[in-house]
């Protein structure tokens with residue numbers, strides 16, 4: 215399976231980076247191929263420019279798409295599976311990743327109409343996984359309704375019908391890492407095998 219990991223964390227000393235390392239290992243162990251879009255390392259531009267909005271806001275498909283966006287779309291077309299890995303910041307993904315959706319999910323590609331007036335061009339991807347670390351424990355995020363909101367936005371809207379199978383795993387409780395680390399590492403360590411079920 216070709217696996218694209220879209221990763222959004224600015225710091226290599228982070229817990230989320232440890233998860234990335236383990237995730238990469240478990241996927242390669244199962245002989246899948248990986249590309250990583252490390253958005254901070256790429257210095258990925260998350261703000262939509264005035265020119266880009268001209269294309270997006272008015273669905274003007276004749277206007278050009280930026281090179282960095284084309285490169286991300288190329289990775290999507292290569293992938294059978296996309297994993298979004300990030301820390302929960304203010305009940306959502308970091309702005310860098312939100313900007314990836316704003317720009318890479320361009321009109322005529324991820325939604326809206328192509329030149330024939332029919333469908334989007336983005337291929338349907340077999341499996342999409344949203345994997346996020348969160349300071350609060352999952353049961354607390356469920357109790358206050360935030361887990362449901364995050365799933366609603368990431369799974370139902372951003373992944374939407376673009377993915378055949380979709381899942382969100384919240385690695386919660388990182389405020390007390392020693393308590394949750396073993397469970398998290400076990401979950402992440404099994405992801406490589408889980409992907410093999412979709413191959």
Ligand SMILES: Cc1cc2nc3c(=O)[nH]c(=O)nc-3n(C[C@H](O)[C@H](O)[C@H](O)COP(=O)(O)O)c2cc1C
Nearest residue numbers: 228229230231301302303304305347348349350388
């Ligand atoms: C700016 C910021 C906002 C955060 N907002 C939330 C939040 O809304 N809910 C939550 O459970 N944890 C929140 N956290 C905690 C992170 O999710 C936690 O730091 C992350 O799971 C693991 O940390 P690390 O990868 O940065 O080491 C926030 C952290 C930061 C820095």
